Amino acid sequence: MIKLIASDMDGTLLDSKMSISKDNASAIREAERLGVEFMVATGRAYTEAKPALEEAGIECAMITLNGAKVFDKEGNSLFTAGIEKTIATEILDILETHNIYFEVSTNKGIYSEKQEKRIENFASHIATTMPHLTYKVAIAMASAHLALLDITYIEDMRALIKQEDIEVLKIIGFSMDGPKVLAPASTHIRQLADLAITSSAQNNIEINHKNAQKGIAVAHVAKNRGISKEEVMTIGDNFNDVSMLQWAEVSFAMGNAELEVKDHAKYVTSTNLENGVGEAILRAIREDL
Structure with missing residues (x-):
C-alpha cells in the first residue's frame, strides 16, 4: 500500500x-x-x-x-544542496551572454535584477498554459500573482552571491523565445561541473546542484x-x-x-x-x- x-x-x-x-x-x-x-x-x-x-x-x-x-x-x-559560488557566477555569465533573464533562489529568499522582465516572463508562461487569454489579461494576472510572492530586487547579483551568509540554491533562466534560446545556453552550462539542468515549462531552464x-x-x-x-x-x-x-x-x-x-x-x-x-x-x- x-x-x-x-x-x-x-x-x-x-x-x-x-x-x-x-x-x-x-x-x-x-x-x-x-x-x-x-x-x-x-x-x-x-x-x-x-x-x-x-x-x-x-x-x-x-x-x-x-x-x-x-x-x-x-x-x-x-x-x-546548493550551488558552489564560483560555478553560480559562471552560470550568470552564460545566461547574460545568451540574453536570458534570470532569478536566483537562496537561503535568504529569491532575488532578481529586473522587475519588468519577471512580469513579462511570467505572463508569457500564463499565456502559453492558458491560450484562451489575451496577453493583456496575462500581464494583469502575472502582476497580481507576483505581488503576492516574496522577491527582492537588487542591482548587483554577483555582489549578493559573494556574501558569506548567502547560499545559492537554484538559478532559473527565462526566455519568451523558448528552446531556441534556452537550448544553446543549457548546452553551454552543462559543461560546468556538478549541475542538474531541467525545466518546468517551455520558457525556462532550472539549474541546481546535481544532488x-x-x-x-x-x-x-x-x-x-x-x-x-x-x-x-x-x-x-x-x-x-x-x-x-x-x-x-x-x-x-x-x-x-x-x-x-x-x-x-x-x-x-x-x-x-x-x-x-x-x-x-x-x-x-x-x-x-
Missing part, C-alpha cells in the same frame, strides 16, 4: 488560477485519513509554494527548488520515514519531475504532461484542469497500487 505521495505543483496540483481545487484537496485529505502522507515536490521556493497550500488548508512537508531545500511539516529545514533533484529528495524523505520505494507514489508533468517519476514504484504523469515525461511514468491521469492529482490519488487508494 502507498504510504507517501509526492506531487509537483505547477501544471500538476495547481489549476489555471494557481490554486488547489476542492476535489484535489478532498482527495489529499482522504489519503491522509487513511494514514498516507502527502507532500509537495516543487521547483518553487518555500515562500512561493506556501500560499496555495495554506489557502487549501493543507499542511505538509515540502521539497522545494527541485530538491535543493527540503522542509518538514512544521517548516524546519531537513536537507540542503538537488526531486527524485533524490523524495528518496531522502522516504528513507527518513522508513518507507520503501514500493510504497511511494509521485505525480508530475514536466522534465524537473522525471527523476521522481523514475524512482517511485507508483508514478503518474498528468494528462497535460510533456510526451517524453509520460514515457517515464507508469500511469497517466487527467490534466491539472480536470483534478488529475485527486483522480490519481483516489485510483491508487481504490486499486491498492
